[in-house]
Amino acid sequence: MDEKIAKWIIEFLLRKPIDEKIINGVLSFLPLCNNDNRFKKTILLRAVQSEVSNGSVSEKLLDLLEVIEELDHREGKVASNLMKEAYCLVAVDCTVRFLEENVEENGKYVEAVERVWRDRVCLMDSMASEELNLWLRDIEAAVWDSGVCEKIWMRNTRNEALKAAKSYLKEAWESMGPAFLELVAKKVGNEVEECRRGKDGGGREVSLENPCRELVVSQGTRNTQSCLRRKHVAMKSRRPKGAKISDAEKEEDAQEPVNEASDVPAQQSEKVQETLQSDSMQQFAAVNDIHLDASQTARDLSPTKMKDNTTDVNAVENKTGPEIHATAEVNRVQYALRTSSRELHAVVTDPLIEAFKMVETMTPVGVTGNHDNTAGNQTRPKMHAIPKADSGPQVPESSSVKHADDRNLNHDAHEKVENVSSKMATNNMSNDPKSGGQIQPEVDVPRESTDINMENIEKEGELKENAQGNGFCNPKEQLKRKRGLMEPNDTSHTLEWDESVENSSRGLRGSPRLPPSPNRSTASPLRPYEDKKFRRERRRWTAQEEDTLKEAVKKFGHRWTMIRTCYEEVFNGRTDGDLKDKWRNMVKSQR
DNA sequence: GTAGGGCTATAT
DNA sequence: ATATAGCCCTAC
Structure with missing residues (x-):
């Protein structure tokens, strides 16, 4: 898309x-x-x-x-x-x-x-x-x-x-x-209304260039005709005694040509959708500028300028036919996602923010100045600061908190985005034992986001692949296979990985090593099983995390998800399982 | 979502 | 070498 x-x-x-x-x-x-x-x-x-x-x-x-x-x-x-x-x-x-x-x-x-x-x-x-x-x-x-x-x-x-x-x-x-689609929807709706009346608001005929013209004119005309005809039918051809209403309707429909059976013929609506889309695209292409706002674009979309910029934001609530077409794609995506969003949601805790970060990582000019105050690339003037406590003890840069935040803001964005990618990749593999060979919904994978983020990782993947030369054909066999005592563990891969990718992405402290991208043309369908061997980098628990966990368990008991959610900032990057494991360890060590 | 067992890296 | 901590997997 x-x-x-x-x-x-x-x-x-x-x-x-x-x-x-x-x-x-x-x-x-x-x-x-x-x-x-x-x-x-x-x-x-x-x-x-x-x-x-x-x-x-x-x-x-x-x-x-x-x-x-x-x-x-x-x-x-x-x-x-x-x-x-x-x-x-x-x-x-x-x-x-x-x-x-x-x-x-x-x-x-x-x-x-x-x-x-x-x-x-x-x-x-x-x-x-x-x-x-x-x-x-x-x-x-x-x-x-x-x-x-x-x-x-x-x-x-x-x-x-x-x-x-x-x-x-x-x-x-x-x-x-209002949102761009709403403006378009309203605009189209207005055009329809105007065309039904045969003229636009200014008393002119709807111009030939208007992308909506074909639909609104034909639909308007047809609707009017159809309406008149129905009145006519209702008045002149009364139902025979005992006949059901549905029968009459069938009869009436049968009299109409097949291609007019539905309110908006599919072919026509598709055409308009296409026209609308391509026209909008042209408009965008012509004036695509970061500072351009959607209102302006929407106004420009039609030859008849909108009179009122402050459009009713609720326009979409009262959709007319063409408006529905204008948002049909939205609905389609929504529908597709209802079936798959839960799983994705499980791996992306805060996609809104992650999405933004992802956008930011792709943006040539970084915006997150506040996240990188030390980078020396500040161009904004700074307000007078609370002087660093020269006298008196200095809190070591808020101990780990500030730094951890800085680090995690970038690192987690990568991590989560990449987790999504790898998750999606795994899901797309038909021989995944978990997916049971299900075919995933056909949704456009965000190529830009995944590919860009996965670029380095792919290189790592290649290196790893070369280093490992894994020759197993059947992943199930591979997983089930019992190891001999002296045989290297299937999962003891980290050393090899580290050796091979030592200089690649280690810069991101705490950044997990990532599996190779499934988008590579050379990707083997078996790769997800190698991915399974991927292990997060070990990260020691800080005193703050431990204290918070103690408090939290007192408060919530063993409700790890609740705890993680409530103390998201503290347990940044930890999973529910991590919390549970840590608590288990803490309890064990206290005994 | 949680518990529990297993595996591995790291600390002692 | 052993213990421990952290992470992963799976059953429920």
Whole structure:
């Protein structure tokens, strides 16, 4: 599927209160456009919305707001007051949650102040505001002043943050205008309406260049004719006594030519869909610019300019025939994904954000300045920062947290995207014992995303392949085969792998070694079984993780999924199983 | 989704 | 060499 169409579909879905799983599925499947800030912003806003609607105020939310601001800044937009307020209050809550009533127990709070305020908020010059300065003062004072501490305690900062974020969202969505598909749908709907009346809004005949003309004229005419004819039938040919209504309808239908049996002949609708699509594509091709917004494009799509830019966002709710065609592709994708999104969702915890990161990794100009403050490529002016605590003990860069975050932001994006790819690849192999030889739904694999991300990995795969020279024909046999005691273990591959790919992707610390891409033309159908031998890199548990796990188990018991979800930031990259295993070890070692 | 066993890398 | 920790697989 074309990238732009995918973009329209995703943009449309992101605006709708649709089950997130479906959207996640779409994001995992469709090719993502890498150069459209509007599209990126839509993804980000939806991610913010997800967070807010889950009642979650976290540093992730702070991240999102920062990236949105960066995008806006690129386009020369200044952060609005609502954005500043939301950002400020989210930062406040991210810090204040660590605040203890007793200032002497505020170690974690101090860490949070440094992590959130010194290392982030204070660097975001564009988010500076009076309110933020006031908070900054209080936040700092609360470190030592129990009075301020108490004052902050009394406030429900979480609710304030959520409220502010909601307000910002409202403003942001409004400023984005309606989704492109909605505009098109409405436009087409208007054209139909106008054509039914025989003229367009300006009293002109619908122009010949109008892509919708053929459909709307013929449909309009036919509908009118058909309507008249039905009236005629109803008046003149009454049903014989005792005959059923359905019989009469059959009779009536039978009188009509076969090609008019349905309301919109399939051939015609396809043609219009095609026309609509290609015309839109031309429009896009002609003016495809990062800064172009969909409203403009949609207006340009038709010779008759739209009178009102602030189109009713609910237009799609009242679909007419052609509008349905305009969104048919969306529905088709939705349908396809309903059957497969769950599985994909299982491997992508947060595709909204991952999708954005994926887009970012493909974008020549990096946007995530906030994620890489140390890279020295900052071009934005920085606000005065909380001075690094020269006097007094320095929290070692918020211990592992900040660095881990930085690392994981990139690494996890890769990891997850690649997991999707490899998962999909595995699924596509018909002889996978788990899939039981099922044929996977035919959905366009996001080639751009997978291929680009898998590029290096493919090289690794080749190296590995050469090094291993695995000659097994039957994977089941291979798996079942009992090893001799002295025989090398089937799964003890890591050394070989490391030897062969030592210099390839080791730069990404914690990045797992990845299986070769299935998209290679030389890919053997047996490769997924080699992939099975892939093992994540061992990562020691940090004290913070251990502490959090203890707390969490106290609170939730052995509900590992719940724990992982609730402490996502801490257990970044850990699976439910990891949590369970770790707990098992901790319990064991305490005995 | 979780528990439990097995395997492997790393620590002792 | 052995113990332990971390990860994976599979049954339920």
